[in-house]
Amino acid sequence: MKPVFHILILLPLLLGAGCGDSEAASASRAWVWDLPETVPPPRVPEDNPMSEAKVELGRFLFYDTKLSGNQTQSCGSCHQQAVAFTDRLAQAEGSTGEEHPRSSMSVANAGYAASLTWANPAVVRLEDQALVPMFGTDPVELGLEGMEDELLRRLRDDERYPEMFAEAFPKALDPISLDSITKAIAAFQRALLSFDSRYDRWNEGDETALTASEQRGMALFFGGSTAAGATDALECFHCHGGFLLSQSVDHDGNEFNQQTFFNNGLYNLDEDGSYPEGNEGLFDITNDPADKGKFKPPSLRNIAVTAPYMHDGSIATLEEVVEHYARGGRLLESGDGKENPNKSSFIKGFFINEQEKADLIAFLHALTDNKLLTDPAFSDPFAE
Amino acid sequence: MKRLGTWMALSALALGCGDSSSSSQRAELAFAAMVGAEPFVCGQEYSDLGADGASLVLSDFRFYVQDIELKNDAGEWVPLKLDENEFQNGDVALLDFENKCGDLGTEEMNERVVGTVPAGQYDGLRFKMGVPFERNHANHSTEPSPLNLTQMFWNWQGGYKFLRIDSGQFSTNDWRMHLGSTGCEGDAQAGGVTSCANPNRVEVEWDTFDADTDTVVADYAALVDGANLGDDQAADVGCMAKPTDTDCGPLFQNLGLPFGDQPGGTQSFFSAE
Structure with missing residues (x-):
């Protein structure tokens, strides 16, 4: 083990002199972000530059059931392209059948x-996040804990991967490693861009992109007045604003930590505003009672195809989501979420008539990027 | 607990190491895992544990140590420079008392820490159970052994399990103790975890410790003293060190760690015997 470690350190130094040609070759295929002018490129870690070969490798790994302990699931099992990389379930199910407390994002x-994930301020790199479903046990997702050698063996024995890894990580002495696996999957996810909805075309100046109803819904979403005469009654964009339609955003050039977590009044089990135990959002990390029920506001892009909604999938339809916010919190036998002491001040409740509700939902449907749902570049390479 | 001599002054070893050779000596610390009066044996059932006298089949017993220092005869704390091997890297060592008796674990075991100190007389020991912050929150995927064992990954907090003691095979009757830093915050700009509200590194310090004759004993019975093992209170199985996991109170007390409103104190999990 020790000699290998030293060789790995030395090798880049030894090879340094002879790397000119391959550097030039990879530079000629430099990654280009396919983004509208309204959207900045993502932040790319210095130790994981983008390349076509790496993204393609990441696509294969993302969809490969070799990445679960019992080879029944891949990342793509819970993140399916047809439904914007979610799974239609209220709560996800892991490779061993264990139910996840949360809904697949x-x-x-x-x-x-x-x-990353619903409410964890500590997980900020896709490369690190990948380790959670792979090796986590609470709950078991892909169920690879303790199987790192077996995983590498499966990939080394594959007829396709040795060449793909070598191409994606041309400078690595031993390209098939846990590090390269997480980096390739992260690169694929960074390439999973979705900014080609009719809303985006409207933003780029195409005035035919949205219907009259969708335009009215957009105005309500971004602070317009309701028929009842209230200005910015809906308050949607305060949590779901910006190019991502989530205020929890980072990108290349961003200078600030923009993590945000809000309580939106789904539960209120006691005077502390408790949520069901073990699924209380930011509180599970900080233990600060004021953080009970606080979750990241997810991006609303493609929201029409990602039902059911909320961190635990407890709201089935967009209509019910709008009604939830109109009431200002959910009334359950266990307590009134409207009265949750931690609830965001943006969730005050509002009056919305049927036409306005239909307009708002029409706008949410206009956030669907149909290209994302069918783009062969993001599709399952193992599907027939 | 019997073992071969430890404080071997090996001048020969230092032959290739230049000037420091004449002034360093080998040091070895013995560790043992116990359950009350009985040695820990992977897969064995132990009874009369905790406040409720529970019985558990223990299947894992591993922990990391860092910042190991010995006290010299001038009363100064001197770092033990660890050898590099599959159980030791940089300032971190893994003690591993399980032998893969169940589905998890590794067949290899490790019951000692080996390294060098400046030549001299030493009569005290201190260390922390944990992994130093920088390495706890580095890229786990590129770390060498012993920080590349996925069973010790604790990625929901971006770190490692400092201590892992499991019972059973992930059934509902299990009782597991996983300890690591909690309350961690990260920053996408910084590219990782920037701080943890609860570091949860266990500090151990003994003014008198004779490495020739003494062993560092980690005792599971002492760890769970006062805990109700048969009555799992929180959603997690056993104590997963979440600040919200009410099963953890007595265990944190025995580790000398603060937990919620409960202040930290002196640990009783480790003893010198």
């Missing part, structure tokens, strides 16, 4: 998240 535009 869309991984489209995951490269822009200020923090």
Whole structure:
């Protein structure tokens, strides 16, 4: 083990002199972000530059069931392209059948998240986040804990991967490693861009991109007045604003930590505003009672295809989501979320008539990027 | 607990190491895992544990140590410079008392820490159970052994499990103790974790410790003293060190760590015997 470690350190030094040609070759295929002018590129870690070969390798790994202990699931099992990389379930199910307390988040535009997953300020790099579903046990997701050698063996024995890894990591002495696996999957996720909805075309100046109803819904979403005469009654964009339609955003050039977590009044089990135990959001990390029920506001891009909604999938339809916010919190037998002491001040409740509700939902449907749902570059290479 | 001599002054070893050779000596610390009066044996059942006298089949017993220092005869704390091997790297060593008796773990075991100190007389020991912050929150995927064991990854907090003691095989009757830093915050700009509200590194310090005859004993019975093992209170199985996991109170007390409103104190998990 020790000699290998030293060789790995030395090798880049030894090879340094002879690397000119391959550097030039990879530079000629430099990664180009396919983004509208309204969207900045994602932050790319210095130790994981983008390349076409790496993204393609990441696509294969993302969809490969070799990445679960019992080879029944891949990342793509819970993150399915047809539904914007979610899974239609209220709560995800791991490879061993264990139910996850949370609903699978869309991984489209995951490269822009200020923090990853629903409510964890500590996980900020896609490369690190990948280790959670792979090796986590609470709950078991991909169930690879303790199987790192077996995983590497599976990939080394594959007829396709040795060449793909070598191409994606041309300077690595031993390209098939845990590090290169997480880096390739992270690169694929950074390439999973979704900014080609009709809303984006409207922003680029195409005035035919949105219907009259969708335009009215957009105005309500971004602070317009309701028929009842209230200005900015809906308050949607305060949490779901910006190019990502989430205020929890990071990108290349961003100078600030923009992590945000809000309580939106789903539960109120006691005077502390408790949520169901073990699924209380930021509180599970900080233990600060004021953080009970605080979750990251997810991006609303592609929201129409990612039902059911909320961190635990407890709201089935967009209509019910709008009604939830109109009431200003959810009334359950266990307590009234409207009265939750930690609830965001943006969630005050509002009056919305049927036409306005239909307009708002029409706008949310206009956030769907149909290209994302079918783009062969993001599709399952193992599907027939 | 019997073992071969430890404080071997090996001038021969230092032959290739230049000037420091004449002034350093070998040092070895012995560790043992116990459950009350009985040695820990992977897969064995132990009874009369905790406040409720529970019985558990223990299947894992591993922990990391860092910042190991010995006290010289001038009363100064001197770092033990660790050898590099599969259980030791930089300032970190893994003690591993399980032998893969169940589905998890590794067959290899490690019950000692080996390294060098400046030549001299030493009569005290201090160390922390943990992984130093910088390495705890570095890229786990590129770390060498012993920081590349995925069973010790604790990625929901961006770190490692400092201590892992499991019972059973992930059934509902299990009782597991996983300890690491909690309350961590990160920053996408910084590219990782920037601070943790609860570092949860266990500090151990003994003014008198004779490495020739003494062993560092980690005692599971002392760890769970006062805990109700048969009555799992929180959503997690056993104590997963979450600040919200009410099963953890007595264990944190025995580790000398603060937990919620409960202040930290002196640890009783480790003893010198």
